[in-house]
Amino acid sequence: MVFKSNSSPYDLANLNVLVVDDQEDVRRGLNRLISTLGCKVSMSHSAEDALKILSRKPVDIVFTDLKMDGMSGEELLKEINQRWANIVVVLITGHGTIELAVKCLRNGASHFITKPFDNKEILKFVERAGYGILAEKLSLQRTKKKSIPIIAVDRKMKEVLELVERVAPQKIPVLIEGASGTGKELIAHEIHNRSRVKDKPFLAINCIALPDTLLDSELFGYRKGAFTGAIKDTIGLFEQANGGTVFLDEASSMSPLFQGKLLRVLQEKKVRPLGQNTERKVDFRIIAASNKNLSELVKKGEFREDLYYRLQVVKVSIPTLTQRRACIPALAEYFLKKAVSEFFYDDYPSPNISPSAMEELQNHTWSGNVRELENTIQRALIIQKGDKILPSHLGLTDNNLIAESLLGEEFTSYEESKQRVIENFQRQYVQNILEQTNGNISKAAEMCGLTRAALQRILKKLSL
Ligand SMILES: Nc1ncnc2c1ncn2[C@@H]1O[C@H](COP(=O)(O)OP(=O)(O)OP(=O)(O)O)[C@@H](O)[C@H]1O
Numbered sequence: 001m002v003f004k005s006n007s008s009p010y011d012l013a014n015l016n017v018l019v020v021d022d023q024e025d026v027r028r029g030l031n032r033l034i035s036t037l038g039c040k041v042s043m044s045h046s047a048e049d050a051l052k053i054l055s056r057k058p059v060d061i062v063f064t065d066l067k068m069d070g071m072s073g074e075e076l077l078k079e080i081n082q083r084w085a086n087i088v089v090v091l092i093t094g095h096g097t098i099e100l101a102v103k104c105l106r107n108g109a110s111h112f113i114t115k116p117f118d119n120k121e122i123l124k125f126v127e128r129a130g131y132g133i134l135a136e137k138l139s140l141q142r143t144k145k146k147s148i149p150i151i152a153v154d155r156k157m158k159e160v161l162e163l164v165e166r167v168a169p170q171k172i173p174v175l176i177e178g179a180s181g182t183g184k185e186l187i188a189h190e191i192h193n194r195s196r197v198k199d200k201p202f203l204a205i206n207c208i209a210l211p212d213t214l215l216d217s218e219l220f221g222y223r224k225g226a227f228t229g230a231i232k233d234t235i236g237l238f239e240q241a242n243g244g245t246v247f248l249d250e251a252s253s254m255s256p257l258f259q260g261k262l263l264r265v266l267q268e269k270k271v272r273p274l275g276q277n278t279e280r281k282v283d284f285r286i287i288a289a290s291n292k293n294l295s296e297l298v299k300k301g302e303f304r305e306d307l308y309y310r311l312q313v314v315k316v317s318i319p320t321l322t323q324r325r326a327c328i329p330a331l332a333e334y335f336l337k338k339a340v341s342e343f344f345y346d347d348y349p350s351p352n353i354s355p356s357a358m359e360e361l362q363n364h365t366w367s368g369n370v371r372e373l374e375n376t377i378q379r380a381l382i383i384q385k386g387d388k389i390l391p392s393h394l395g396l397t398d399n400n401l402i403a404e405s406l407l408g409e410e411f412t413s414y415e416e417s418k419q420r421v422i423e424n425f426q427r428q429y430v431q432n433i434l435e436q437t438n439g440n441i442s443k444a445a446e447m448c449g450l451t452r453a454a455l456q457r458i459l460k461k462l463s464l
């Protein structure tokens with residue numbers, strides 16, 4: 001919903017109400033009354049006509065008579081529940097239909113009003129429900145993130161996105177596995193944003209952060225008075241999802257108790273709030289993320305096998321950044337633009353990443369993956385002084401070659417490893433200095449304390 005710019009988001013003028021009744025005087029009476037609150041009110045003489053209006057424009061609250069020629073109010077309620085789950089439905093009842101109205105309350109109606117009307121009661125209801133609706137819309141607008149582009153140059157990452165595109169539209173549970181900082185949460189958001197329920201909530205639970213003591217109240221909700229401090233009825237996270245997505249982050253950290261409770265909710269799609277005897281239906285799609293291999297944990301007996309199979313109906317494995325080096329230049333450029341617009345005003349001249357700095361970024365072993373690359377670019381942007389980001393600004397102590405010679409499959413001798421490390425240092429050092437002098441060898445030699453001939457020998461040896 002787009003709020004009018006000249007009114008507060010909490011203004012009831014942003015609320016759309018539809019009154020459905022085959023009696024003209026009832027329609028007009030309710031219209032006049034509810035309009036006094038400033039809401040926009042439309043009127044329909046039949047349920048069929050109401051459905052036409054509902055498919056044309058957004059409506060927040062529907063007042064409908066129960067007994068009408070043609071489609072009844074009860075049938076209209078059913079149709080609204082199926083097609084526009086967020087609309088609040090209020091029934092208009094005569095004496096003969098109170099029992100039916102009570103039944104409708106169990107089927108999703110929010111309230112009923114009896115004829116003759118109590119004007120104060122109606123106004124109080126519209127006001128209360130209206131502010132609740134506006135607050136919910138506003139929080140949805142705030143939490144709805146601007147869509148973030150996902151950079152995928154490497155074939156492995158493109159395959160990940162293809163899989164995401166295929167599974168996103170259905171309600172299939174997805175398990176996202178990947179090392180720390182590879183983009184698991186980003187992919188989870190992408191799945192939600194490409195789903196049919198993208199306008200419904202995306203709610204995240206961090207399984208490390210949620211201790212068992214808070215589990216029931218946070219996830220299942222509670223009734224007023226269920227425990228000390230339960231001052232009002234509160235719905236739990238599964239119910240708040242309301243057809244949207246629940247994102248279980250750090251799933252490998254779930255305690256055995258949590259695992260058992262979650263499995264039950266996934267199987268039965270019902271929760272029982274604390275202090276309540278009856279169960280309530282819940283509807284959500286589950287996406288879980290883990291930086292550990294869950295099947296390994298299942299083998300070790302640390303994760304329930306039955307829950308694992310429920311979560312990983314489709315598994316998305318995100319490669320490490322080192323496994324998709326081809327993505328690094330595009331990611332680095334993207335993070336640079338992003339950091340410039342985040343930290344500086346529009347007139348700030350954005351620096352470039354020098355070729356040797358880019359080479360260093362591409363050769364580095366990124367244990368912290370994409371997040372570490374983003375932090376490195378941010379830091380480099382802050383400490384550079386000219387119009388270029390140079391290798392020295394990256395602060396990467398590149399021990400890759402040493403590590404490779406020690407850990408690689410092919411063991412290299414001490415002398416050979418040392419030679420490779422020295423050459424790597426020389427290449428970066430010389431490229432860096434030449435970039436600063438725009439290729440002027442004499443000036444570069446002077447700056448690094450070498451003779452021109454010595455610098456030229458190094459350049460020749462390195463074929464630069
Ligand atoms: N392919 C990508 N394109 C653009 N940005 C990305 C990409 N992958 C990750 N990012 C960015 O990198 C950062 C880390 O990503 P995210 O938080 O999703 O990782 P994570 O796997 O959930 O990390 P952790 O394991 O630490 O929770 C975020 O700022 C995210 O927007």
Ligand SMILES: [Mg+2]
Nearest residue numbers: 184185249289
């Ligand atoms: Mg994460």
